Amino acid sequence: MIKVGVSIMYHPRRADRIPPLVRACAPLDAVPVRDPDPGGAPSPLRTAKRAWAQIQDGVTHHMVLQDDIALAPGFAEQVSEAVARHPEDGVSFYSHWNSPQNSYLVRRAAVAGASYAPLSLTEWTPCQGFVLPVDRARDLAAYLAEIPDDVQDDDEMVVIFCRKQGIPVVATVPHLVDHGVDETIVGHQGELRATVFAPGERTPTAHWTGRTAADPGPYTVELLESRCGIRMVDRDPVEHKFAWHWYDACSLVGVDPRAVLDAAAPHIGGLPDALVPAATEVWAAGHLLGADAAGHPPVPPGGGPFTRHAIGSWVDSGLAGPDRALLGRTGRDVLVALGVAAVRHGLAHPGGRDGR
Structure with a gap:
């Protein structure tokens, strides 16, 4: 006992x-x-x-x-x-x-x-x-x-x-x-x-x-100061200050960065121009997270029940101060919903495109 x-x-x-x-x-x-x-x-x-x-x-x-x-x-x-x-x-x-x-x-x-x-x-x-x-x-x-x-x-x-x-x-x-x-x-x-x-x-x-998730893989994804980055665990020390920008490092994790941007376009097209850069980074982070999780089934359709909590804390901790101030509460919720949509896209299309 x-x-x-x-x-x-x-x-x-x-x-x-x-x-x-x-x-x-x-x-x-x-x-x-x-x-x-x-x-x-x-x-x-x-x-x-x-x-x-x-x-x-x-x-x-x-x-x-x-x-x-x-x-x-x-x-x-x-x-x-x-x-x-x-x-x-x-x-x-x-x-x-x-x-x-x-x-x-x-x-x-x-x-x-x-x-x-x-x-x-x-x-x-x-x-x-x-x-x-x-x-x-x-x-x-x-x-x-x-x-x-x-x-x-x-x-x-x-x-x-x-x-x-x-x-x-x-x-x-x-x-x-x-x-x-x-x-x-x-x-x-x-x-x-x-x-x-x-x-x-x-x-x-x-x-x-319930079950325990898959063991740590060769990389992690971060969202910090409104920038999505990829860290290669065996190359980047924990205390290293800078991750590789996601667009440049996508090929290392089997994701097509152009396809990620293409998929993001319909979701961020109606946002204020000032928010588009941060929204793009949130989308990239969410897609990469979903794509990684997809490689370790079983995954519930659309992600687990705490997906929104995970994305919410990522948005809250990962945006630069000026972007947080610009967003306000309503804008924050829009970006969380965007991140959840990106996770679902990554789960469905891990490589970035249909069939990949």
């Missing part, structure tokens, strides 16, 4: 967040773990060491949560269902919406109708909500204890640990954790939100018995 214990790592300046989080975890028993040196240099790792070591008696799995998160409705029940499906793996309940690899793997899984996305073992492991089998959790605690606090980022150490130990890591689709809107303790820039989160919706229990 699965029994999950929980530690919530927190900084004292966010102490007011802890009682609501503890209640939201019920009936899971959540134990707060305070930063032992809150006046010192910011270091999530410093608190994570103690949170991973704070393992309750009698549990089969140990989960660590961070203090600046929001939980999905029915969090505890869904955690237990997901862990039961992947009892030997690491399970993350979050991924950052524009991370170079993991966010794409989650979006691809959403389009494919999968309940879980395998995560990269080279990109940092999302640790806003992460669970391991209890023996693995003890090993992780011992591993982290040897690392100096000034290393700072626990997520970069966790991925190294999982890779060395051969621990597969998956993310739930949809996520059960979203990030808050406050600035992080260590000062990471930009808004940090979940890739596929369905606020206000309770995912049916049966969903968590």
Whole structure:
């Protein structure tokens, strides 16, 4: 029988967040773990060491949560269902919406109708909500204890640990954790939100018995600063700032870029001229995502039930500031619908044209 214990790592300046989080975890028993040196240099790792070591008696799995998160409705029940499906793996309940690899793997899984996305073992492991089998959790605690606090980022150490130990890591689709809107303790820039989160919706229990998407492939697709790019995983380091522009790199992934543009034309022809460049990039990203998912059947007709959530977070995180300001809410919804249409086109015509 699965029994999950929980530690919530927190900084004292966010102490007011802890009682609501503890209640939201019920009936899971959540134990707060305070930063032992809150006046010192910011270091999530410093608190994570103690949170991973704070393992309750009698549990089969140990989960660590961070203090600046929001939980999905029915969090505890869904955690237990997901862990039961992947009892030997690491399970993350979050991924950052524009991370170079993991966010794409989650979006691809959403389009494919999968309940879980395998995560990269080279990109940092999302640790806003992460669970391991209890023996693995003890090993992780011992591993982290040897690392100096000034290393700072626990997520970069966790991925190294999982890779060395051969621990597969998956993310739930949809996520059960979203990030808050406050600035992080260590000062990471930009808004940090979940890739596929369905606020206000309770995912049916049966969903968590579903399949895991295909393993990571040789490339990922990104939408960043209103530009669609392709990253070749074996050539482009995770921290590399620039992806290949989609039009130039399409031949590497078996897609005809001219056909992608031809298919986009009827959908973007009526948009204001100022929005056409960004809309074209959204279309390209959606088509490439659908084309990739099509190569890993079975895929529900038109994509999985969380496709729109996946595209919505891509538009929200991937447009440059001036384009977001120009769009407004109505324009944003138009681009999300455009992205969903592009996914469906990619699913139906992976190479870009009928029959290809």
